[in-house]
Amino acid sequence: MSKNPDFDIELKLLLEAIYLKYQHDFRDYSVTSLARRIRQALPVFHCHTLSQLQDRLLHDPAVFPQLMQYLTVQVSEMFRDPGYFKALRQHVVPLLRTYPSIKIWVAGCSTGEELWSLAIMMHEEGLGERTLFYATDINPQALRSAEAAIYPTERISEFSRNYLAAGGTASLSDYYHAAYDAASFARSFKSQVVFANHSLATDSVFSEVHLVSCRNVLIYFNHGLQDRALGLFRDALVRRGFLGLGSKENLRFTSASEHFDDFVPAEKIYQRS
Template sequence: MNDVTPPSVDDVELRLLVEAIYHVYHYDFRRYARASLRRRMSAAMAHFGCRSLSELQGRLLREADVFTELLEYLTVQVSDLFRDPGYFRALREKVVPLLRTYPSLKIWIAGCSTGEEAYSMAILLREEGLLERSLIYATDINPNALRRAEAGIYDAAKVPDFTANHRRSGGRSSLSDYYSAAYDRIIFDKHLRKNIVFSDHSLATDSVFAEVQLVSCRNVMIYFDRELQSRALDLFYEALCRKGFLGIGLRESLRFSSHADSFAEFVREDRIYRKVDGE
């Protein structure tokens, strides 16, 4: 007797849809966590007025503009300046003293979304006197998010939260020193932006592009399945220099991953790890 439960129609439709995205548009969501994908696709179906994933797939294959809009649902764009201030305080107090020993610094913000974390890092490095000898690679798979990030323009209504986070992160100056305001928008100083390279990069399909001293990839891997998490961690391990640092999200952990022995806890409560080098 066969006890294997056959996949549901929804499961089959979802698998076919992400395969279509991969083969037609070369974006790989095949190893993203299924529960998260289902939620996002449900929201997308409502937006496009589709009654099924098959209907959405039909439109996707015939209307290129549909994919551009769908990408906004498939990529997470929830961010904030100095989000989780304790993380940046730990970087400032525990990691920066060691980063000072390098003549030049390269930092990778993986999954940078609309750029808030990249600017947070640039401000922190400026305050610690390290920005001029640093290069920040800020990468994402969403071209619209990258364009917004590179512009460095944000809603002025967010400034009170940005300012409070900056202060709690151990900020050494006024946040207003780093942006100018006009009407209901703020724009970050071009001197911050000149040390940031915004670029398209997929943790699912692309390779390592540089050796770095710090990788910050926060609240990204929670949307991956175990296999894709392992691939991302492979990339981070390969990219990091000897005894380099890795920061992940507060809801993420390496404890049960295939790379549990590749990184040692450095600041446990803020999810900062240090690369363990082989003999």
């Protein structure tokens, strides 16, 4: 909780209003992180208090889509934490190869950098044509960006370094077309991806999958919501399926810990037990 009791009350009321009005549930997100981002949003909406923001939210339909950019964290990069992708190549892909078809769920896919990284990896491993990806997020604007797969060319050098460190077997330039200071990725992979709005706070499992990659999402949830999300992943995974988390996330002290075994502990890759 903050040092301002009024702010804490207003934040609870704001999140309740969002849930009742728009059916998006942020009530179990980490309060500290959420409060910081909403404070940043106040001047953007010309509001001095959360009560003023709530009034605008309830009566101006244009406000909520804009506020979603602050309620959700859209920070990603291609092949982020290269060791994770290298571990997938070396240790997980050989086992995925034993399945006639493969389903991968990228939960909290944000603007798509991780999704397209995985698609490139599976293509290079000869598994692209038999892999179906589910890319989900609660932010419609982020999903549109993920589907477009267009990123500023100023980010490409970083993406390329990550790609090579992650064990890339070609050149990242093979997978994008550059024009007008932007790079358009992975046109040939888009038929293999299903994009969908899905909330780990309120929605259910929608398919059986072989790998769930949900990285740097759980850190924004409180303990109860982390347990709920991990329960969804457990229920979605096939027997001995795989779960990948972010570098600052783990299963310790969660209700899911008894359902997973360490697989590549250093890269936070687990296997359903």
